[in-house]
Amino acid sequence: MPPSATELAHAMAGAFNAGDMERVIALAGQAGDATDEGIQLLLGLAQQATGRYGQAATTFHHLAHRRPDASAYWNNLGVACRLSGDLSGAEQALAKAISLAPDDADVRYNLGLLYIQQRRWPLAREALLDAVDRAPQVIEARLQAAYACYVCGDNTCQEAMLDGAGDWPGQPGEQALVLSTMLSAQGDLEAALRTLARAQLPGEAAGDSLPLRITAQRVLLHERNNQLEPARRELAQLPLDALDRLPPDAHQARADVWRAHAALAMRGGAYGDAAALYRRALALADDDDTRVSAAFALASACDRLGRHAEAWQALETAHAGQVEIARNVLPELLAPGSQPLQMAEVDRAAHARWQPLPGPDSRHSPVFVVGFPRSGTTLLEQMLDAHPDFRSMDERAFIHELTERMEQVGQHYPADLANLTGAETDQLRAAYFRMVDRVLPDRGQLRLIDKNPLNMLCLPMIMRLFPQARIILCLRHPCDVLLSCSMQPFRSPAFMVLCSSLERLARGYVQAFEQWYRQVEVFAPRVLEWRYESVVGDLDRHLAQLAAFLEIDNAAPMARFAEHARNKRFISTPSYAQVTQGIHPRAINRWQGYRAQFEPVLPLLAPMIDRLGYRL
Structure with missing residues (x-):
């Protein structure tokens, strides 16, 4: 006599638990027209485990329509559809699963994987962060969420997802490569190498x-x-x-x-x-x-x-x-007339409404190194970091993150800077230094160097929190800057778009400096202009000027920046190799080799080139 449905389901469960998926499928074939739910579930799981994704989708489709209130079946159907290439069917099934179980981390994780496969990165990031929020202990979800954040340029959430990742169990080879890339990008070489050492490799020849x-x-x-x-x-x-x-x-x-x-x-x-x-x-x-x-x-x-x-x-x-x-x-950045750089400013009338608030003196404020990217900011940062009184935290967007925090609590940046109380500015400064302390837990009393070129666009926030701060504006011939930007593989999607054409990049450059000079007129900050070409020509004199501006006695340690850079654990910017080689003039007027490409944008750049004291 043929086995009963109960006996068949029991035998299939035993084979499934033993990992014998082919036997599970063979036993299911004995069910004939039986529609036992347990048999169908084991069959679908075995079909999926053996790569029969289309068959698994059919099986789970029957189950989901038999039990439309069971989110697990819709979730299984979504996974099987995704693996079979039916991405539309997968999205419909997972949407149904979420409607039935909105707090199910597994469903949101699978939806995130679908969005990754569709290359819908912002949606993938949101779904995977939601999954981690509901199941923070699931390493696979944290890794995939980190990767979606990495692609989206969300460094803060990426680092949060990878907290402790250096001690995770070994990952499959492909995932280990991705994880090591992300760990290296945030400066943790040791963890990246450990990840590769623990990578799980397939035994078959295909894995060679x-x-x-x-x-x-x-x-x-x-x-x-x-x-x-x-x-x-x-x-x-x-x-x-x-x-x-x-x-x-x-x-x-x-x-x-x-x-x-x-x-x-x-x-x-x-x-x-x-x-x-x-x-x-x-x-x-x-x-x-x-x-x-x-x-x-x-x-x-x-x-x-x-x-x-x-x-x-x-x-x-x-x-x-x-x-x-x-x-x-960020497809919206590709629209005609879009502005990849986030620009917000305070005019004189708005600044006149600011209430005077107490702030730290210059020695207890960060030294801000700003300027358009590829203007020599990393070189200056390493010079300052080589001095025993200073400590740099590499390139961080902490000032920009404070502007986002204001928006998240319903305050508009920069308009509501005028309405901040002393207690609120204290809270923002405390939040800033908490972020700093996570990066530099041993900074102690050393003066902080905050080098982020595009902090030049955040002058209102800097002046509200640190009105006595010293700011160093790095300058370099605009055409050399634009050429260098064009040759860098920036990870920020906004900068990818900004650098996508020389005309777009030139317009962004001019707009950034026009805003800078308008804001300097409003706030009158303490600024030192640090010109790359002049520094290359006479380093000692400019180091003496720098020391005087920062009120330090001995400039000599800063001259040994190249040796200091060679001994550093990690330098995140594209200049990581150049700054170890010392001062050299070969980057000056490099753009002349590409003059033919620059000719169409020179009329746009000419007024700013003249204002900055350069020549064509």
């Missing part, structure tokens, strides 16, 4: 490319942290002929290994070799991220070789890829 990719990642992590000897030791384990043994479709592994070899070729001055390797990586790039990374690196190699036309062509490829990335994060 993952060890190569992980080793290539270690090369790039060490190089990114100016640890060249460890990088070379890792690279020795990656002979290029090892790629010949890979399957023909192992594009990512080949690209990763070529990029690792190219990065150290660049450090060794072998720019031609690096360019050839980056070209090969670019030709095989399967996704926007790899394409963008290889194209920017190729542009840098070609620039060093003096092949300016080839460099610009590579930059056009890189920026086209970044536009596609940004389109999935």
Whole structure:
């Protein structure tokens, strides 16, 4: 006699718990027309576990319509649809599951994975943060939420999601690569390397490319942290002929290994070799991220070789890829006339309504280093950080985050700065220093250096909280600044859009400085202009001026900034390698090699070039 539904379900459960999914499916075949709910559930789970996603979707579809009030079945259907490629069906099923169980973290996690697959990054970030909020102990949800934040440029939430990640259990190889990238981006090289060391690798031959990719990642992590000897030791384990043994479709592994070899070729001055390797990586790039990374690196190699036309062509490829990335994060920024830079200012009449409030003196206020990106801010930061009286926290957006905090509690920035009480400004300063202390827990009484170029757009907040602060404005020839910005793979989606064309970037530059000068007229801050070209020409004199401005006695330690930078654990900005090499003039008038590309925007830039004291 055929087994009863109860007996069959019991046998299937035993096979399922033993991991024998094929037997589960075979036993389900004995059910005939039986529609036992338990049998159908085990069948669907086994079909999904064995990669029969379309069949699993059909099974869960029957279950969900049989029990439309069961959110778990809709959730299972959504997962099966997503894995089978039916993304529309997945979204409908998961929406139904959420309507039935709005607090179910698992459903929100699966919805976040769907949005990642659809590259709808803001929605993925929201869904995954919601999942973590409901189940903060689930590592998979934290990792995926961190990645969505990483893509969206939300560094604060990314760091919160990765709190303690260096001690997480080993992750599958692909996830370990992503996690190590994020940990490295926030300056935790040790945790990034531990993540790679613990990576779980598949045993079958198809996984042979993952060890190569992980080793290539270690090369790039060490190089990114100016640890060249460890990088070379890792690279020795990656002979290029090892790629010949890979399957023909192992594009990512080949690209990763070529990029690792190219990065150290660049450090060794072998720019031609690096360019050839980056070209090969670019030709095989399967996704926007790899394409963008290889194209920017190729542009840098070609620039060093003096092949300016080839460099610009590579930059056009890189920026086209970044536009596609940004389109999935902040599509509104691609609209005509949009403003990627967040600009808000206070006019004289509004400032006249500010009530005088007490604030710390200059020695108990941060020293703010501002200026348009790629104007020499990192160089100055390392000079100041080399002095024993100062401590830098690398580039942080804490002042900008305070403006967002005001908005979150219903206060409008900058208009409501006029209405803040002394207690409220104390609270904002305390919030600022809490963020600082998480980054620099051992700062003690050292004076803080807050280097963030675009704090130049946040002068109202700086002056409300730290009216006696010393501010250093870094200047460099605008065309050299714009060229350098164009050649950097910025992670911020807003900056991806800003740098997507030279005209857009030039307009943003001019608008930023026009606002700066209007706000300087309103607030009359204590500002020192620090001109890159003059510093290169006469470092000692300018260090003496800097010391006088900051009221310090001995400027000598700041002259040893290159040695100090070489010993630093991490420098987050694209200048991480340049600042270890000391002062050199080769970055001055570099833009002249690209004058043909700049000609259309020179009329737009000319008035600001003249105002800043430069010439065309």
